[in-house]
Amino acid sequence: xxxxxxxxxxxxxxxxxxxxGMKFYAGYPIAPATELLEYFAAKLPTAGGVCxxxxxxxxxxxxxxxxxxxxxxxxxxxxGQGLALKQxxxxxxxLNETPLVxxxxxRNQQDYFQATRGGGWGDYHTVTLAPKDLHEAVEHTxxxxxxADKYRVPVIFMGDNLIARTQMGTxxxxxxxxxxxxxxxxxxxxxxxxxxxxWIWTFGGGKAGNPGLGPDGYWRQIAEKFEHIARQExxxxxxxxxxxxxxxxxxxxxxxxxxxxxxxxxxxxYKVGYFRPITLWPFPGPALEAATRxxxxxxxxxxxxxxxxxxxxxxxEGRHRIKSIGGVSFDDSxxxxxxxxxxxxxxxxxxxxxxxxxxxxxPISGMGxxx
Amino acid sequence: xxxxxxxxxxxGQGVQLIGKTIAxxxxxxxxHVMLAGEYGGHMRGGSSVVAVVIGxxxxxxxxxxPEAEMAIALSHSYWEKVSTxxxxxxxxxxxxxxxxxxxxxxxxxxxxxxxISLGVxxxxxxxxxxxxxxxxxxxxxxxxxxxxxxxxxxxxxxxRRQHAPTNQTAIQLGVxxxxxxxxxxxxxxxxxxxxxx
Numbered sequence: 001x002x003x004x005x006x007x008x009x010x011x012x013x014x015x016x017x018x019x020x021g022m023k024f025y026a027g028y029p030i031a032p033a034t035e036l037l038e039y040f041a042a043k044l045p046t047a048g049g050v051c052x053x054x055x056x057x058x059x060x061x062x063x064x065x066x067x068x069x070x071x072x073x074x075x076x077x078x079x080g081q082g083l084a085l086k087q088x089x090x091x092x093x094x095l096n097e098t099p100l101v102x103x104x105x106x107r108n109q110q111d112y113f114q115a116t117r118g119g120g121w122g123d124y125h126t127v128t129l130a131p132k133d134l135h136e137a138v139e140h141t142x143x144x145x146x147x148a149d150k151y152r153v154p155v156i157f158m159g160d161n162l163i164a165r166t167q168m169g170t171x172x173x174x175x176x177x178x179x180x181x182x183x184x185x186x187x188x189x190x191x192x193x194x195x196x197x198x199w200i201w202t203f204g205g206g207k208a209g210n211p212g213l214g215p216d217g218y219w220r221q222i223a224e225k226f227e228h229i230a231r232q233e234x235x236x237x238x239x240x241x242x243x244x245x246x247x248x249x250x251x252x253x254x255x256x257x258x259x260x261x262x263x264x265x266x267x268x269x270y271k272v273g274y275f276r277p278i279t280l281w282p283f284p285g286p287a288l289e290a291a292t293r294x295x296x297x298x299x300x301x302x303x304x305x306x307x308x309x310x311x312x313x314x315x316x317e318g319r320h321r322i323k324s325i326g327g328v329s330f331d332d333s334x335x336x337x338x339x340x341x342x343x344x345x346x347x348x349x350x351x352x353x354x355x356x357x358x359x360x361x362x363p364i365s366g367m368g369x370x371x
Numbered sequence: 372x373x374x375x376x377x378x379x380x381x382x383g384q385g386v387q388l389i390g391k392t393i394a395x396x397x398x399x400x401x402x403h404v405m406l407a408g409e410y411g412g413h414m415r416g417g418s419s420v421v422a423v424v425i426g427x428x429x430x431x432x433x434x435x436x437p438e439a440e441m442a443i444a445l446s447h448s449y450w451e452k453v454s455t456x457x458x459x460x461x462x463x464x465x466x467x468x469x470x471x472x473x474x475x476x477x478x479x480x481x482x483x484x485x486x487i488s489l490g491v492x493x494x495x496x497x498x499x500x501x502x503x504x505x506x507x508x509x510x511x512x513x514x515x516x517x518x519x520x521x522x523x524x525x526x527x528x529x530x531r532r533q534h535a536p537t538n539q540t541a542i543q544l545g546v547x548x549x550x551x552x553x554x555x556x557x558x559x560x561x562x563x564x565x566x567x568x
Contacts, residue, residue, distance in 0.1 A: 004403075006394055006395055162434045168403075168404065260433055260437075342437070343437035
């Protein structure tokens, strides 16, 4: 095993991205994605790459889009609020088939719809990987670039500020991934004669001698590609579901917390299990359906007003008592995850639902400390 | 079995430094570690808490620890952020000047360490955090004083290298003080038994 280093999540992700061959990163500072930008600024140039602190989020994502279109592994990043600004370019990347990695170091979990439904125009999805901790974040960084290149699609890496700032000992392992096709579609900057395309655009147009599919044919092809990806790339983790009467569903760091609480409750004799979608899109619906076949209750824990719960409902088609045990929870400083991400609170809420008791609401912390 | 430790105090006392040094020392000794700071904004005088987890296997504990069985207290301010999460019978290393003010409501073993005095004795009051780590090393066996010294030196920026000998002395004074007053490994790190087996 190579030497272990004590790294925070941002640094581990940055190191993994550089090891994955990322050559271009552009971003605009915002907590908790700023550290990622800082590490890239410090380390990417010596690794033969370029890091740009752009003037805006929109500039940054379009710079990354351009770098990706000449065949470089390229990425941009922000938190969900910044990703809101990047939506048009992400949709462009999906429709013009550009492999682009987007790091979302989220402030809580109100980014689920944004990541899985997309905010741009067209029939596209963004493959979204939601690691539960630093170790999985390192693996997912490699995987994000791999999936982006494999299908020529944008991929969202959904981290959060717990992952960004928690330090762990890691040897930065590189996962074994299948070989990828050559990037023979990449722009080469020449105006003609090379046989390669001179432009990449979203309308399926070609050249005089090769007119292309046009929007109708091209967009059908794109939609079919996403259907194919949906079948191929679903990932999940589950535990204790075989005989569980109650399955608790959560993603990202929330999944790690739920797993912890479920193990605790299991030791006390409760018939509970956990299910964690690793890909938020494609949502592992068939696996969830199978995992909850013997269960009566499905509880959904997410730090938002109820977003993933829709995918849960679509997956199991009303056979269960489905309840949210999460809610909006935001740390007002923006420097911490919401206070609901707490094993004791999750435990209390699972037990309350099981006993048919009301869920205790958390007090609003207020801005007082920061004004 | 994982060792779970909280270090608590006021921003500027070296709380985060203690956490990082212990974590780095454990890492150099081949352990798996997690280090998670808890602070709302990095401000001097505000609450500062850090959680350190050390184990023989990849860490399974959560970043904001729901519970721990060891704590280092440099101040009694903000102590409630930690005390509500300590299992009964925890080991608490408390700075001598505030030890009496820590409420002991969980049958904890509170060990008073004259860390500031030891720091002064070593040559710098600010080396109190080093003395505290020395005492922690002696009482728990979680990390060796040598690994702590190595981790301390690794973190010193070049313009602060002159403090290394003082820090090293303070670590040793903490070790000696704990041994003399309380004995070695009175609250052994949970993984020591596994290592011995």
